[in-house]
Every structure is written in structure tokens, then in C-alpha cells.
Amino acid sequence: MTDLTRLTLAQARDGLKAKRFTSVELTQAHVDAVAKARSLNAYIVETPEKALDMAKASDAKLAKGEGGALEGLPLGIKDLYCTEGVQTTAASHILEGFVPQYESTVTTNLWRDGAVMLGKLNLDEFAMGSSNETSYFGPVVSPWRRKNSDAKIVPGGSSGGSSAAVAAHLCLGATATDTGGSIRQPAAFTGTVGIKPTYGRCSRWGIVAFASSLDQAGPIARTVRDAAIMLRSMAGHDLKDTTSVDAPVPDYEQAVGASVKGKVIGIPREYRLDGMSAEIAALWDQGVAWLKAAGAEIREISLPHTKHALPAYYIVAPAEASSNLARYDGIRYGLRKTGKDIVDLYEKTRAEGFGKEVRRRIMIGTYVLSAGYYDAYYLRAQKIRTLIKRDFDLAYASGVDAILTPATPSPAFAQGEKGSADPVEMYLNDVFTVTVNMAGLPGLVVPAGMSSDGLPLGLQLIGRPFEEETLFSLGEAIEQAAPKIVLPEPWWG
Amino acid sequence: MNTPAKHKLIAGATGDWEVVIGLEIHAQVTSKSKLFSGASTEFGGEPNTHVSLVDAAMPGMLPVINEECVKQAIRTGLALKAQINHRSVFDRKNYFYPDLPQGYQISQFKHPIVGEGEVLVDLSPTEQIKVGIERLHLEQDAGKSLHDLGANDSHVDLNRSGVALMEIVSKPDMRCADEAKAYVSKLRTILRYAGTCDGNMEQGSLRADVNVSVRKPGDPLGTRCEIKNVNSIRFIGQAIEVEARRQIGILEDGGKIDQETRLYDPAKSETRSMRSKEEAHDYRYFPDPDLLPLEFDGAYVDELAKGLPELPDEKKARFIAQYGLTPYDAGVLVLERAFGDYFEEAAKGRDSKLVANWVINELFGRLNKEGKGIEDSPVSAAQIGGIVDLISANTISGKIAKDLFEIVWSEGGDPAQIVEARGMKQVTDTGAIEAAVDDIIAKNPDKVEQAKAKPTMLGWFVGQVMKATGGKANPQAVNDLLKSKLGI
Incomplete structure (x- = not known):
């Protein structure tokens, strides 16, 4: 039998339906792969027994010709999703040992459709980071390496466990979340596909909150089709999240392979940054050429407020985070460090429980919401946000169907290479992705090429609200045109 | 603004001082579940x-x-004749505890659900003030910290955590403790009528933050202090008096007031x-x-307005017009919705003023004495009505009626049957009364002589006749007979 971990999610699904193998076999192959790949540190918690139990239950259904859209397919779950009876930490010391009594809506949807859980995936602490180096449980190592180098490459962040696990075939697909690029940047860094759907498309209930007005769940997978299949199961209205939207969930897979002829693709001139590397510029041009060849119409557009997006994002997101993370106080659950009085308990617990980057963002957020600074920072950032959204609205109103941009300003970097001296260096990773969160739009990243040092590069497609289908069609067109990205042979065991 | 009356001022060493009071009332919304969760709001559960x-x-x-909490806030806003904001925003008020x-x-800071309104407050049958409402907003209650369960540790009970509160902020329109107390009473009455807060201060359903400042009449507003979480109307009054005198003392000693929060x-x-x-x-x-x-539209508000009951001010006006009651009696009878309901049931087809007298003086007097609410009254509206019927028909005298009330209170039963069975009927048979009168006159010739010179002696004769008839003689008939026989 061929290695079942080499299958795409769609191939595995079809193989199970055709009874070429069982879910237990498929799951066992993944459980073994996960166990062998611990040096990547992609999983915080492995749940092999649970996985095999779920697989058995799926096999029983499949044998009867029953089962949901994801029946028997083993997935990894970002450890920001609360999972009933399985430790959920947000990769933070402050939640170490926390076992929820409840299951997030999105994972509930996945289990409803028959998916199998392999374990909980590593991430940047509280999803704050772009390299997975801020995790309390240690950095995730990308399965990718630069040509002729053993340097440990980062898988991106914050969904670095998800992107690494998908790229290294440690699951068929993974859940992820995206607040400023945390699905798309890791996907770009690992040669995988990631989609952040429209804000409100997936329920946030049961996902540890980072910045509520920006957070959105989405999948990382190895193909556009796989991402489409996963998103269909994850999405949906939820009465427990009043920001989730009551709109029907289309069968996204139908959009994969649909013609893109006549689609109007906007190319925003403001994304052509000063000092953009020739490699990224060439990749972008190549993407334009592929879409043109597929019948799309290319149009240059302007999104004039783009340059304000990153600073505004780094006000709004920390502001919300400073409040969202106030509940981790050592009183009811998670880490507690006793002190001489209640204030001392708070200070000791939070100083020890939160890592440096999380503490930094709480400080920034607290500062920008403080009396006397609120108007100058938070209120202005919200105004910029409105302007950014209007930029997109105007572009779409002029007939643009989707916008093509680079996903990241550079390929993946090595551990310790960025941000240790100046955090802003790390924040700049999000320059192409944060606008999408600020405007609440869907964004898809698809692998499109390789850097000169042998690392994958991605392109980003930004869509109209709730028109993820267009992105899947266009994404697949690029996927088809782009040279096939082949992961180096496993070096990790 | 209300003009300061002399008797509301506080005399200090340097002259009279005016107290300026504004209140923030935290009223727990009557609802089955909490503002943002399905947990029960029931009082008194295990921690x-x-x-x-x-x-x-x-x-x-x-x-x-x-949504029920939203409706309750709108109902309250309507009852306060306040502006209902069709768009309001929930904010986070961040602090660690x-x-x-x-x-x-979760509270409402910049955009509350209810804006400006007004409450009419009766200070006496002849004096009424208007207290402006600044705003009403919805917010979550906190839990409760318990510091006395263990020697070294504190405990937290989250039963109240997340229960819906309405914070009702008044304008600084009150000028003495009595006005503030009357305002809180009236507000509580309105909330109870609207069915939006039970107003139970012992259980913490209604708490007040009291803002107090003092000034010389005519001066601009002084620096205020906020007295937090006062939980009875009596304490609100006391806190204002004490705080005003403290501030006056400081100012008269040449000091200045620091704006602060006090307990x-x-x-x-x-x-x-x-x-x-x-x-x-x-x-x-x-x-x-x-x-x-x-966000909601005008139709939503209109629908809620339709469901509101008659409110105390309207009911009072109607009682005066419809039943001819005095403003005082009408005012008492609308203090609680159940009072008015009771009164109207008892007054149906009867002498409404007499019914009002009996309800207010006898029934309420007795209920107060026993510490009972009208819901627990052993005497029903029908029974009070029965007693009043017997008085109106001259079947019993007012004095006997009081005895009858006692019997109904303690033993129950139909008043007419009790009167019949126990022979409490007034004697209106003039023959029998005349016999008694003749007997008394015959036995007291000296008194008869005195009475002719001094007509006030009549009372003595009446008393004797009543005694002889066991109190059942119709007093009017006795009077008339005695007058004619004594020739006075």
C-alpha cells in the first residue's frame, strides 16, 4: 500500500468511499507520521487513542455507506480551539493544563461531518506572532529547508503548527485562525493553501479570543480543493456568536475548477512596496500572467489607505487583546501564582503566565485605550479601518471581482533571524495580509513559486465579502498554472 | 431647576447651605436569565x-x-417618559477584580439605550418636584467576594455575575435628603408598575450611588463626592445628611472638598x-x-408601549377624577399597583370615598402594624366591600364595623353572615330604642334638668342608650329621639 499520508484530503475521502482503505489505516498512518515528526514540534498534544476511536466509528459508518463530508479524515486542530476533554492552551503557560468542558463550534462542525482529531497543533502564544517562536511549548520547525542549509526555518505564524503539520503530511488538513495573517502567512511560508474566510463566516465560539473584531477561523490544506472541502464543514451561522452571519454555506468544492474567464482582477499599486524584492515582484507578475492566460481581465487599482493599515492594526488588535486576555487572572482556571494580596497574585500570575510578546501587546493595548490616548490612537485607528474598508468597497463597486497581491514580503526566515532586536521587523510580515482582516474580507493564499534559496512563495487573492467561491476558482487556476511544489524528502525522522 | 426652599437649607455657622444631590440607581432587571447568558437570575441559590x-x-x-432584558430597559424608559435610543452600543469597562x-x-458608555426623561415626585399632597433623568443604560452585575469563609483566603460567588442591571442616572435636581428619598420611592414605584425591577433593596435589587455637593444658594455647583452602594432609602437619607454636614464643616473651616468616592x-x-x-x-x-x-425600530418600541400598564401618575389623576378622592388618598392608593387594584375591586358599585377610607385607614393601618404586604392581606377586597355595604345600608354602625373588621381579619368569613349570626345588626327599630330612651330619662330626672340648661349633656344620654342597647342602636335615631324627648 502506498503511504496514505501522501494523499490529498480529497483523494483520501474518495479512497475511503471506494473502500480502498479504512479510516483506521489512514489514521494510523498519520498517527505514526506524527510520532516520527516530534522534532518539528508541530503538535502540543497528540491524541492517537481518540483518533483511532473516532476512526473506528467512522469506518462503521462508511461500511454502511453513511458518513459526513469529512468522514474518517484525520485532521490537526490549532490549539486555540477549545476541545472538550483535551488540553487547550493557546500555547501559553497561563493555560497549561486547562481542559475545557466544551467544544468549539467549528470543531463541533468538523466532528459532526465525521472528521478525526489527531491532536492539538502548536502556535504562537495566544496567536500573537508571525514565526511560531512565541509559543510557550517551543518553536515549530518548518519541514522546509533552504538549499544547502540545515538552519531551522520558521513555518510562519501564528498557525505555524498547522502549516508545518500540513506541509509535512502530519494530517490531511488543519484548522487555523487568522487575525492579521495567521492563516495566510504560514501557508505561504510552507507551500500550503490557507483561506481566511469573510469575518462572520465561521463561528468564533470556543476559540480563544485574540482580537475579536479581526479573528476568523479557516483551514490550511495542501490543495485549493482540500481547503474548500474543509471550509464548507467549518463555516456556518452560530447563535452563540452574534457576529457570525446567517447566510447559507455554499458547496465550495463546486467552485474548484470553475472557469475564471472574464473575472476582473485588481492589482493594487500600493502593494508594490519600495524595496520589494525582485523575486516577490516577479512572482506577482507571474501570477498576473497566469490569470490572464486563464481568461481573467487584469486591472490596476488603487487602495490608497494601505500604508496606514499595519500601524492601525497594531493598535486595534492589541487594544482588543488587552481586554480579551484580562480573564487570565489566576482566579478560576489556569496558572496561579499566589501573592501577598490580590494585586500581587495578579501581577505574579500574569508576569509568569504570559510570554514576552503577549505582555508587550497587552501593554500596547492598555496604553492605547487609556484616558487621554484613546482618541489619538484607538479612535483614529478605527477611522483608518473604515477608510481601508472603503478602499476595497470602491474597488469592488468598480467591477473588480478579486484582488491579487503577494502573500508575504519575503520567503520564510530562519529561527531567531527576525524581530529579536526590533519587534516591528516581525510585524512587517503582515503588511499584505492585515488589510484583509481590517476590512473583514476573505483572503486565500496559494503556493505559486520558489525563492532562490529553495523556499516556497505564495500569492494572495482577496475577495468580495462572502464570495469565497471566486477565490477558490481563481486559486485553483493559479495552482494549476504554477510549477508543482515538492517538499524535500522527510529529514525529520 | 427647583428653587431652594428655606426649610430645605442647612444652617451653618456662615449662613445657610444648599445641598445638591444626584442619584445613580442600579436596578436589577426582572428577567429569568442573565443579560448575556442563559444562567438563572434566581436569588438565594447555593454559591x-x-x-x-x-x-x-x-x-x-x-x-x-x-432580548427580554432589552425589552425591560425600553419599558422602563417609556415609564420614565424618556427618549428611547433606537441604536445603542455595549462597551467594555475594564478593571481587575x-x-x-x-x-x-459589559456596560453602555457613550450610547445608552435610554436618554433623558423625567420623574414627578410628590413631597406632600401639595408639593411636587420634577427630577430629570439623564440616562438609563444596561450593564452586567458583578459576582460577590466573600472574605469570611476561611482564615486566609477569600471566596467568590458568581451567581450574580452577569445579571442585568439598569443604571438610572438622575440629574442633580434634588435639594435635600427628603427629596432624594421621595425620588427613590417614586422611582421604585414606577419600576414595580412597569414590572421591570422588583425594587427589593434587602436583596440588593435596588442600590444607589449618591452624589452630594453643597453650596451657598445661588452659587455655582460645589465639588461633589460620590457615596457608593447605599442599599436602603433610610440610609440614603442619612448618608446625605451626614455627608452634607461633613462638607459644610470643611468649607466653613476654610478647607476644600476633594472629589472622591466614599462609603x-x-x-x-x-x-x-x-x-x-x-x-x-x-x-x-x-x-x-x-x-x-x-438596534430596533419604532414599531418595536410602540409594541412594548402598548403592553405597559397604567402608570402611577396617570392612575392617581384618574382616581381623583373618577372616584372623587382627595389627592392624598389617591396618592396612597397608587403607591403600589396592587393597592390600586385592591381599591378598585372593593370600590366597584360602592361609595368610593368610604371604601378609600376603609382601605387606607383600617386595612393599610393593620397591614403595616403586622408587617404584611397587600398580597398577604387576610381581608379580601370583596370582604372590605361587604363591610362598607353594611355601613352604607345602616345595618351596622361605624364602631361595630371596626369590630366586624377584626373578626374578618382574624377569622375570615362573609361580613353580612357574621353580622347576622352574631346579632351585630344596628337596632333601627324605633320602638325598641324609644323604650330604652324612656327608661334612661325616667331613671335620671336630675340629668334631664341639667340637659335642658346645658344641651351638651346630650352626649351622656346617647352613651347610656348605646350601653343599654349593646352598641347596636342606630346613633342617629338615638340622637333624634333624645332631642325630641328632652326638648333640646
């Missing part, structure tokens, strides 16, 4: 038994607005500083990104 995952602020939990699991209270200690009859303006929290308010702005 931490009415707590949902949302109330405990577990990771990833999200608030969902309880163990009984605040989220680390923030009232009823045992020591003093207010104590809790935190100064410098120590005040920076709550870092910002719109709660988990909740969309709260």
Missing part, C-alpha cells in the same frame, strides 16, 4: 450554582444579548473615603467587539 461558561469567562466564550471574571464589565457607615453614622480622584480607575472603555450595536 456558584447559577453560573454559565460565559459568566465564568471561560476561554472562547461569547456574550449573546438576552476577582468577582469580575471577564476582567471587564457610608450606618453604624458609625459617617462617610469614609474609599478612593480619591487620583486613585480612580481608568476603565479604558471601548466598544465590545463581541457584540453588534443594539
